[in-house]
Amino acid sequence: MRSMGGERVEEAVASAVAVLRTVTDRDWEARAGRLEWSCRRTAEHTAGALLKYAGGLAGRAETRLPLTFGLAEDAGNDAALDLLRTTGALLVAAIRTTPREVRAFHPFPFHSANREGFAAMGVTEVLLHTHDIAEGLGLAYEPPAELCAYALTGIFPQVRPSPDHWRTLLWATGRGDLPGRAPVTEWHWYNNLVIPAERLTLEGITPAAAADLHTGGTGGFEWLDGEPFEGTREAAGMLVKAYEAGVHRPEWGVFVLVRKEDGRAVGSMGFHGPPDEEGRAEVGYDLVAGARGHGYATEALRSLAAWALARDDVGTLCATVERANTPSQGVITRAGFTRVGEDEETYAYARHR
Structure with a gap:
């Protein structure tokens, strides 16, 4: 089983940037799906998460990184996507240069994660928040099924799978419904113990x-x-x-x-x-x-x-x-x-x- 973390993060970011690049002329102050954030704030958050994951993994962090992050006020929507692409590349580099057995701090749920865990978290952040932004901007978005399966089998081991990996991931994170399953109101992923x-x-x-x-x-x-x-x-x-x-x-x-x-x-x-x-x-x-x-x-x-x-x-x-x-x-x-x-x-x- 070859490590696919770097490739999966690259694919997720490239897919997100490609679809969102088509709507940079719209008003990104619109609310992002079911979130309380604007689309612009959601893109900023996603890039910040990737940067934190990269920094924590590269630095073998033992506690939460005291890192604040934000776009310049005069930066346009294209700049937000450039930032997402850049922070994604930093996470990919950290994943590819970190030995398999190394772990760094992450709170959920056992206070650490390895490179595959950070890769799956990065992929999940990108897929879900691209969905949120796309929903806020009235844009259709569905990522590759392989990316959704990668996230589910990596950090959602408690979630029973279904043939539709994307709908399952949306349901598991409170963003959609699945037949026969109760709505999810609270959730978090599971890195391995x-x-x-x-x-x-x-x-x-x-x-x-x-x-x-x-x-x-x-x-x-x-x-x-x-x-x-x-x-x-x-x-x-x-x-x-x-x-x-x-x-x-x-x-x-x-x-x-x-x-x-x-x-x-x-x-x-x-x-x-x-x-x-x-x-x-x-x-x-x-x-x-x-x-x-x-x-x-x-x-x-x-x-x-x-x-x-x-x-x-x-x-x-x-x-x-x-x-x-x-x-x-x-x-x-x-x-x-x-x-x-x-x-x-x-x-x-x-x-x-």
């Missing part, structure tokens, strides 16, 4: 990465043995099914285990679904062959368990291990789990808060 461990980072994967893993790709990761273990592909398939059914909760999905020393993925770990009504959640994990015997699974499971059991909605973590899998039994025991049951083929383990 990352959980730190001593030698590893547990990186939550998006539906886009899960789909790529499930169909034989890398998910955008550099794997220690060249590809993930089969269990990772199966878990990714479960995530894709949950996403398509509209029941995926991003923090209860699959995490890829990435070594801090070299950025290589060594395995995966995650949940079979969100906690049930009794606060029970089931975990599973695997490692590529070349990473076994180094304590990575134990380290990752301790961190994942600590994160989960610190939540109010989780009281017990469960796991099932085959009787013949002695190494996995050692991992689960060292991570603080206790054997609580068995059958002819497996042992059942649990760890309580």
